[in-house]
Every structure is written in C-alpha cells, then in structure tokens.
Amino acid sequence: MPLHIIKLSVGTETPEGLREWQTWFQSAYGRVYHTTRMTPKRRDEILDGGSIYWVFKGAIRCRQRVIDLEEFVNEEGTKYCRIVLDPELIETRPYPHRAFQGWRYLTADKCPPDDKQGGGTETLPDDMADELRDLGLI
Template structure:
C-alpha cells in the first residue's frame, strides 16, 4: 500500500498558481522537482505509488504522483532531497488541514479521493470551488 506526503504549497493561492509554477519550472512536461531539506525515511513506500498532496489555503486540493527521490548536498554543504513529481495535477476532494512546517506522511486510507466528472466537482470553475471550500459547504 502506498504512502503519501502532505506539504503546504507556499506562495500559491490557487491550483492555477501551482499550474503556473509547474509550467515555469518544467515547461516541456518532464517531472518537476521540489527540493526540501529533510529526506523521507520511508522512501520505498512513497515510491510505491505515493503522491504529494498540496495544501493550498489550508485545504488539500490537488496531488502529484511522486516519481523519484534524490538526496544531494547543495553548494553550501547542506543535505537536501529533490522530490520529483509527475507534472499531472490531479484534483482531490477538499480536505482541510491546519498549518504545519515541512511535510507530513499521509496513509493511503486517510488520503482524500480524486475528483472526477462522475463523482462531481472536477468540472467546477476554480473560483466557485474556492468559494464553496471557504464557506465550508464542501
């Protein structure tokens, strides 16, 4: 069973902001990279189908599949971890989260479900989805 990560999407106020960042750092559809200071100890479980769930404005709204983890030392001699992510952004059912630092593990059974046209919500405009989340209606 895969294990996932949850991380705050700092600097993004919407899924569109995350899409713009993705398009800037990985414009040709190759995996994008998010660098963090800590290396996950449970890498094998994360690489077995895990995703990074992004918290945007205190709500998990989207995920990206983790395709690789690479530990490296930066130019200042600090160990870091590059989390390589599939460029596809998969919208999820909204799941509120309190602020935290770094990342947290997320068990598969606790992960929010993906949105789909059949389940409803995938085709909603982002501003409407945001408003529904903000008023607690979703």
C-alpha cells in the same frame, strides 16, 4: 500500499497557480521537483505509487505522483532532497487541513478522493462549494 506526503504550497494560492509555476519550472529545468531539507526515510513506500498532496488556504486541493527522491549536497555541504514529481496535477476534493511546517507522511486512509467537488456540485465555483461544505450543506 503506497505512502504519501503532504506539503503546504508556499507561493501559490490555487492548484492553477501551482500548475503555472511548475510549467515554467519544467521549461527552465527540464522536470518538476520540490527541494526539501529532510529526506523521507520511508522511500520504498513512497515510490510504490505515492503522491504529494498540496495544501492551499487550509485545504488539500490537489496531488502529484512522486517519481523519485534524490538526495544531494549543496556547495556549503548541506544535505537536501529533491522530490521529483510527475508534471500532471490531479485535483482532489477539498479536504480541510491546518497549517504546518515542512512535509508530513500521509496514509491512504487520510487522502481525499480525486474528484474535485463530488456530490453533484461540479458546476459550483470553488469558494462557494468550500463555504457550503463548511456549513455541512454538501
């Protein structure tokens, strides 16, 4: 069973903003990756179909498949890890999550489904669907 990673999206506020930024990044660097200080120790489980789930404004809203984990050392001798990602962003049903630093492991049973809103609410604007979900109405 794959293991996933969860990470706050810093610098973008929506999946569309992340998509735009990563499109630019891919054109500049030839691929999409996120650099982090700590290398996941459970590499094999993550590379067995795991994804990175992105948190925006207090909720998980999308994911990307993790392709590789590359350790490297910068010019100052500090170790880092590149989390190499599939460029496809898959929007998920918004799932509340509090803020945290760095990244965390995320097990499959804690992951939101891939449908954006679910429950027949596909035509509602995201902010309205979030508010109705918070009120327990959908």
